[in-house]
Amino acid sequence: MTFLLFLIFLAACVAAGSTGVLFAPGDWYRDLxxxxxxxxxxxxxVMWTSLYLVMSWAAARVAVTGESGLALALWALQIALNTLWTPVFFxxxxxxxxxxxxxxxxxxxxxxxVAFLQVDTLSGIMLIPYLIxxxxxxxxNYAILKMNPDEAHL
Structure with a gap:
């Protein structure tokens, strides 16, 4: 069951990561x-592939606990925001x-x-590289915005 959950969470991460292919940095970013x-x-x-694998494993570990509701809701929120950033920026x-x-x-x-740490300590620790x-x-993002004020829209 945990492996199936891992694959489900990984599918969400693959969807998020696919925005990097659909909205590649391209010339605009290269020239900034x-x-x-x-x-x-x-x-x-390399980083995103590694992080998505670890994030999925951590979420699968938390999902099998009896107290995962808030933690998984927060996981869903972060992956949605993760998915949104690339098309907006790039x-x-x-x-x-x-x-x-x-x-x-x-x-x-x-x-x-924090929520993962409260449910499963190892799963919370697994998310620390992602936070970093x-x-x-x-x-x-902030530095590029400051260094390219003429390119800053909205």
Missing amino acids: RKPDWTPPSWVFS GLHRMRAGLLIIVLLWASVGATT WVTVAACL
């Missing part, structure tokens, strides 16, 4: 000024709206992590 600490492009696919080129979404994503990942990565992504 970015901070020196911007990770190389290949790091993003597809619509809306850096300000992207920043708002990623701040909400960060808060929801933080809340999910979203922190980096939010800082990058």
Whole structure:
């Protein structure tokens, strides 16, 4: 049963990750000024693949407990916000709206992590790298917005 749950959560992550294919960074992003600490492009696919696998496993572990309602509702919220950010930032080129979404994503990942820690300690710990990565992504979104004020829409 846990493996089936893992596959279901992984399917949600694959849906979220597919927005990166549908709304690839492209020339617009490549031509933006970015901070020196911007990770190389290949790091993003490695990180997201790894994080989606761990997030799915953590959610499957929590789902089999008897007290998972709030934790899984928060997980659903964060994956929805995760899915939304890419089309807004890369597809619509809306850096300000992207920043708002990623701040909400960060808060929801933080809340999910706390909720998971309360239900299953290991599952909560498994989400900490995700929270760190979203922190980096939010800082990058903010830095790019500040470095490219002429490109900042909405």
